[in-house]
Each structure stands twice: as structure tokens, then as C-alpha cells.
Amino acid sequence: MRIDVVTIFPEYLEPLNVSLVGKARARGLLDVRLHDLREWTHDKHNTVDDTPYGGGPGMVMKPDPWGEALDAVIGSGVQGEEPPVLVVPTPSGRPFTQELAVELSEKPWLVFTPARYEGIDRRVIEEYGDRLDVREVSIGDYVLAGGEAPVLVMVEAVARLLPGVLGNAESHRDDSFAPGAMADLLEGPVYTKPPEWRGRGIPDVLLSGHHGKIARWRRDEAFRRTVRNRPDLIERADPAAFDKKDREI
Ligand code: 6GU
Numbered sequence: 733m734r735i736d737v738v739t740i741f742p743e744y745l746e747p748l749n750v751s752l753v754g755k756a757r758a759r760g761l762l763d764v765r766l767h768d769l770r771e772w773t774h775d776k777h778n779t780v781d782d783t784p785y786g787g788g789p790g791m792v793m794k795p796d797p798w799g800e801a802l803d804a805v806i807g808s809g810v811q812g813e814e815p816p817v818l819v820v821p822t823p824s825g826r827p828f829t830q831e832l833a834v835e836l837s838e839k840p841w842l843v844f845t846p847a848r849y850e851g852i853d854r855r856v857i858e859e860y861g862d863r864l865d866v867r868e869v870s871i872g873d874y875v876l877a878g879g880e881a882p883v884l885v886m887v888e889a890v891a892r893l894l895p896g897v898l899g900n901a902e903s904h905r906d907d908s909f910a911p912g913a914m915a916d917l918l919e920g921p922v923y924t925k926p927p928e929w930r931g932r933g934i935p936d937v938l939l940s941g942h943h944g945k946i947a948r949w950r951r952d953e954a955f956r957r958t959v960r961n962r963p964d965l966i967e968r969a970d971p972a973a974f975d976k977k978d979r980e981i
Contacts, residue, residue: 733894734763734841736816737883738801740780740848742766744880753888756897764887765805772800781849790850798845798856805843806864816841818866819886821879822851825868828886830909832869836886837893844886846879913951916969918962920953956981 737745748754748764756762770778773796781791806816817839826832836842845852860866871882892898904910908918923934937949955978958965966974 733761733837733839733890734765734816735844735887735890736765736767736805736842737844737846737887738767738769738798738805739846739880739883740769741878741880742768744878745883747884748887752897753891756891756894759896761894761896762891767801767805769797769801772797772804784850792850793847793852795853795856795859798852799859802843802845802856802860806860809841814840815864816843818860818864819844820852820857820866820868821846821871821882821886822868823870823875824851825870828869828871828882828889830889830907832867833886833889834893836867837890842890844879844883846883848878913973914954916965916973917951917954917958918965920950920957952977952981 739745745766748757748766753762753764757764769780773779780793780797782794784790784792802818809815817836819836819842821844857866857868869882869886871885876882893904898904906914906919909915923938927934927939935949937945940946955974959981
């Protein structure tokens, strides 16, 4: 997969050299290219923002640098191959979910446009929306100073789903929000050695070797944790996913 990021803070994206994403890049599974938006400005001060039409606080990112940058990045693709999906981080976007991460992980090329200030002139999103699959995406119900941290979040969520990036494909089978039998439940607690730590033991069932009982226990713990931390997920779930024993929890 190829990922381009156009930003006024390329250094903010240095963490993409580290850990899972850094390793995927080093192994040639992921091609990440960072671009400084200011390279597509032409004035002495490399201006990327201006005051909003209609008045109001803050600044808006000018369309010209974005247009030149995106034309150059999109135009650098191979003729005849699939154009990129344009991912526009904004607190006004649709929620970034595991489902969207899976969908994006199946695309050959993503271009991210993290903005600062009050966002990008609307005409840029309209212009590329006429030619490309454009997704305006938010990572949650809070406001950040810019889209760079959301890009780190989204790239990591996508990269770990790429073939060969995680040690074994089973690693994401039990993820919270993964499709399957536990689709609507959060992951439950996990334990490792030593068997006793500061006087605290391990639930007996995990030492029983009884795989059926272990699976049911994990499922019940997942249910308990979901009821406590995310009751909205239970409300939204298929009632057929729950049984009489759940109703006693
Ligand atoms: Cl994508 N951008 C900004 N600036 N704030 C956010 C966000 C994005 N998602 C949640 N808050």
C-alpha cells in the first residue's frame, strides 16, 4: 500500500518511522511519503492560511497550495492504476471505525490531508470529490489542534491490517470491534506469568485446560466489560448474540 500525507508539519509524523508502521515500511509492505504543503506556496512567507469570508475567529487554509499539492501527488500515480482515496481528517467528518479501517486497508493508495486552523477552504473538498473517493473522517468527539495526530491514529489502524504486517493473521481475530461471534463486545482481561503477583492470582478457569470453559469465560468477561464501559454497544447489538446467562450478568 502507498500512503501520502500532505501537511505543514511533516516532523509531526516522525512516529511513522517507529514500531509497527516503521517496520512495515522497512519491510516494503507500506510506502509512506510525507510532503510539506509549504513547498506549493509561492510568496515570501509561504502563506497557507487567510481570514474566513463572512468573518469570525481563526484562519482558513487557502485553496491554492492544496490544489497544487494534490494535483502533484495524485498526478505522480502510475497511469491506468487505481487513483487514491482522499482521507480528509476533520472533527466534522464521519466517525473513523474499525469497519472503515478494514475498508481503507483494502485500497492500494491513500492520500491524507491533515489541516490546521479552522480547516481547508470547502472548494478543495468539492473539487477532488468530483474526481476521487473523498472521505471526511473524525477520530472522536473532541477537538484537536490539527489533523496530524488523527493521521497517526488512522495509519496505524490501517497498517496493522495489511497482509504480513502482524505476526499472524489470527492476531486481529479477537480485536475489540473485529467482525465475528464477539463482534459487539470489547476484549476482556488478559494475564501472563507469574501465576501469582503481589498476592493476586489468575482466574482458575484459565489454568483448567478446558478450552470450551475458557472460551465461555472470556466471552462473559467481554460482555461484563462492555456493559460497564460501553453500554451503547449492547443496545446496538443483535439480541441473538446474548443468552439467558448474559441477562443474569
Ligand atoms: Cl480528524 N481533526 C481534528 N482537528 N480534531 C479532531 C479530529 C480530527 N477527530 C476528532 N477530533
